[in-house]
Amino acid sequence: MQEYTIALVAHDHKKSELIQWINTHIDVMKKCKIVATGTTGKLIATETGLEVKRYQSGPLGGDQQIGALIAEGGLTALFFFWDPLNPAPHDPDVKALLRLCSVWNVPVACNAASADLMVTSPLFLSSDYHPVKPKYERSL
Numbered sequence: 001m002q003e004y005t006i007a008l009v010a011h012d013h014k015k016s017e018l019i020q021w022i023n024t025h026i027d028v029m030k031k032c033k034i035v036a037t038g039t040t041g042k043l044i045a046t047e048t049g050l051e052v053k054r055y056q057s058g059p060l061g062g063d064q065q066i067g068a069l070i071a072e073g074g075l076t077a078l079f080f081f082w083d084p085l086n087p088a089p090h091d092p093d094v095k096a097l098l099r100l101c102s103v104w105n106v107p108v109a110c111n112a113a114s115a116d117l118m119v120t121s122p123l124f125l126s127s128d129y130h131p132v133k134p135k136y137e138r139s140l
């Protein structure tokens with residue numbers, strides 16, 4: 001059976017919204033392998049009981065670790081409830097993570113409404129759905 005890895009990430013002011021969203025979609029979440037940045041992952045595990053592979057906290061490199069997973073072709077989708085109203089010290093990392101989703105055509109939802117649409121799509125976790133993985137050529 002195919003394994004689907006999703007990343008769940010939320011900035012501090014968005015964490016409770018993410019937990020609420022996860023609980024609304026808990027049956028879908030249970031079908032996925034979940035990775036998360038450190039603090040978000042800890043909260044998800046304690047508040048929902050889901051198993052979570054935790055990376056570093058975002059400001060300490062967690063966003064970049066998830067970016068590396070994308071670059072290796074190992075991420076199915078990203079749910080990133082980022083905070084548009086408070087500056088983050090690691091904003092370049094946040095931008096880099098979102099950029100890599102576009103580079104590698106990885107589905108990404110940045111708010112609860114988009115996340116709702118994504119997980120309720122019949123294509124989500126469907127073995128018939130293979131988003132095009134771009135091929136890049138770089139000459140040195």
Ligand SMILES: O=C(CO)COP(=O)(O)O
Binds near residue numbers: 010037040041094
């Ligand atoms: O800062 C984050 C994403 O940019 C999230 O990090 P934490 O999950 O450790 O709070």
